[in-house]
Structures are given as structure tokens and as C-alpha cells.
Amino acid sequence: MTDLVYHDEFVEHVMSPGHPENPDRLRSAMKSFTTAGLLESLQVNLLTPQKASLDKIYPIHDETYLEGIREKSEKGGGFYTMDTAVNAHTYDAALLAAGGGIEAVDRIMHSDSNNAFVLCRPPGHHAEYKRAFGFCFINNIAVAAEHLLNEYNMQRIMIVDYDAHHGNGTQSTFYSSNNVLYMGLHQDGRSLFPGSGFPDEIGEGVGKGYTVNLAMYPGAGDVSYELVFDGVLDPLFESYKPEFILVSVGYDGHFKDPLTSLGLTTSGFAMMNSRLNQLAKSYTDGKITCFLEGGYNLEVMGMCSLNLLQELSGLEVSVFDDSHTESETCTQYTEELIERVVQDSPLF
Numbered sequence: 001m002t003d004l005v006y007h008d009e010f011v012e013h014v015m016s017p018g019h020p021e022n023p024d025r026l027r028s029a030m031k032s033f034t035t036a037g038l039l040e041s042l043q044v045n046l047l048t049p050q051k052a053s054l055d056k057i058y059p060i061h062d063e064t065y066l067e068g069i070r071e072k073s074e075k076g077g078g079f080y081t082m083d084t085a086v087n088a089h090t091y092d093a094a095l096l097a098a099g100g101g102i103e104a105v106d107r108i109m110h111s112d113s114n115n116a117f118v119l120c121r122p123p124g125h126h127a128e129y130k131r132a133f134g135f136c137f138i139n140n141i142a143v144a145a146e147h148l149l150n151e152y153n154m155q156r157i158m159i160v161d162y163d164a165h166h167g168n169g170t171q172s173t174f175y176s177s178n179n180v181l182y183m184g185l186h187q188d189g190r191s192l193f194p195g196s197g198f199p200d201e202i203g204e205g206v207g208k209g210y211t212v213n214l215a216m217y218p219g220a221g222d223v224s225y226e227l228v229f230d231g232v233l234d235p236l237f238e239s240y241k242p243e244f245i246l247v248s249v250g251y252d253g254h255f256k257d258p259l260t261s262l263g264l265t266t267s268g269f270a271m272m273n274s275r276l277n278q279l280a281k282s283y284t285d286g287k288i289t290c291f292l293e294g295g296y297n298l299e300v301m302g303m304c305s306l307n308l309l310q311e312l313s314g315l316e317v318s319v320f321d322d323s324h325t326e327s328e329t330c331t332q333y334t335e336e337l338i339e340r341v342v343q344d345s346p347l348f
């Protein structure tokens, strides 16, 4: 059974009128599930989460910083950066999103479910220790990873982040750790926010080699991403042998996304989800939890979320006929990038 983690409070958090990271993103995903009859499927369990307790957040975020979000929310709202703002619901929604991730991994560990999709807002992968950033406040996936390490004495958690933007917050949380391997697959930071995630960022201290960054050339699409799975992800899993897989999913790498310049199609996303699910079956007894990060084309949000939930729950995956061809230059750049990343990492 697959848990679909969702709470009505996730759509009450609004940053500003017309903001791309808006509640319609989740509405579009939920609508695609309803239309396809997935919520009635016995393979899917709609899970309404509880708020995370603060002691689960403190290893990942500063106490005063969290208190600041609570105060801003209580006052009705306030800004952190030009594009990252709080309303009266943000603090609760953020705690529910983090709590949803914890509950999802707990249920998998207790064999109450096989895997999970945390369909949450606000997203988390840009949130730093004491900094709200890039539409994110609490780093949900980092909270879940930390919980798995502490609660279940795990030693090897694999985080794959295929959102189009680099997951700077997740990377910096575990930069000096070899208990969490962060693998970022995103558009090159020279051409996209947040401007980090280059191949030479590989971790430090005992964590050296346990951060892997694939900075994709703008325009890179299905062909390039498949090459990365063959050349980097497969050998990385073989070498690291993770005990649990956490995925930051973002559909903003789709060629129709308004914020980025990547070239993935819905089939490309379905390919990645299927391969990650297969890797989970091979290495972690199927233990995989996906967290929603970005994705700003509403139609794409619906199609890709549907594909992911179908994949996780073992239902037939719908095929959509959007197509996009990447340039040979992109493919060539990706091949060179893979070579470089493999050379630089002690794990290969």
C-alpha cells in the first residue's frame, strides 16, 4: 500500500497573489488522482498527518528561526525574501508537512505501508538551518532523514533530488556526513536559482564523496537523464547500498515549466520514478518516500503527480504524449559531466 500524505492546511499557505508556488499546484495533483479513481484504489491510503513535534525539527533548524516563523504566522504574515513569505497558516502547514514525512517513514518502517508520496506545501529543500529561502521554511526531507538515522539507527540514507533547482538546504545539512548521501540532479547553477550544486561540491570531512552534484546543461531532457541513471545512479546505489531512499521530486524540469530551462517530458519523469522504485526494490526492500518540492506548470503537476502515485502503488502508469527533443550538444555535455563526476567521487 502507498500512503498519499495530504492535509487541507497545505493549500491554506499562500505567499502572495500570482506567486508560482501556489495552492493550485496541489489542487491540480489531487484532481488528477480523483479523475483517475486513485483515491478509491485499495493500493492508495490517503493519510492526514499530525504536526511534527519541535524536537524533531531542532536538529535541522535553529530554535529562534522557527520561533520567528511562528510569530510571523501568528501576526497574520510577513516576508523573508522578496519571493518567500508567510501567512497565518504557514507555520502550521510547515509543521504538518514535516510531520507527514516522519509519519510516512515510520509507517514504512513498521510495514504499515510499502512507500509514500508526501504531497505537501510549503516545500523544503532550499530551507537552510536558520534561513527561509526559495519558497521553503522547514526542510521536510532532511527532517525525515534525521529521524530515520536517530530512531532506527540507520547508517546509509540516500537522498535523490531531481527538482530542477539545487537542493542547497538538504546538501548543507548533511555535507559533513557519510550517513546521508545527497545526490542532486538539477539545472546548472550558472543559469538558475539558487546558483549552487556544482560538481566540485562533493562533501567534506567524513562526508567527502557523499555529496554528488549533476549540474545539467539547460535544455537537457529524457536522454540526458537516462544517461545519468545508467552512469551515476546505478553504480552509486551499488556502491553505497542504502537502507532507505528519500526523493525530492520537482516537476519543474519539464520543458513546459515557466521557471526553468530543462527539457524533460512526462515520460522522462515516469522513467526516473520507475527506475528509483526499481532501485528501492533491489536495495531497500522497496522503502522509498517521495517529497514534493517544485513544479510550476499546473497541467504538468497533475500528470507527473499521477504518474508517480501510479508507479509507487503498482498501478498501470498513464502515458501522456508530450514530446521534446534535446540537442546533441546537451547530450554531449551530459556525457562529459558524468565522466567528471565519476572521476571525482571516491564511491565509484
Ligand SMILES: [Zn+2]
Pocket (backbone or CB within 6 Å): 163, 164, 165, 250, 252, 293, 294, 295
Ligand atoms: Zn525547483
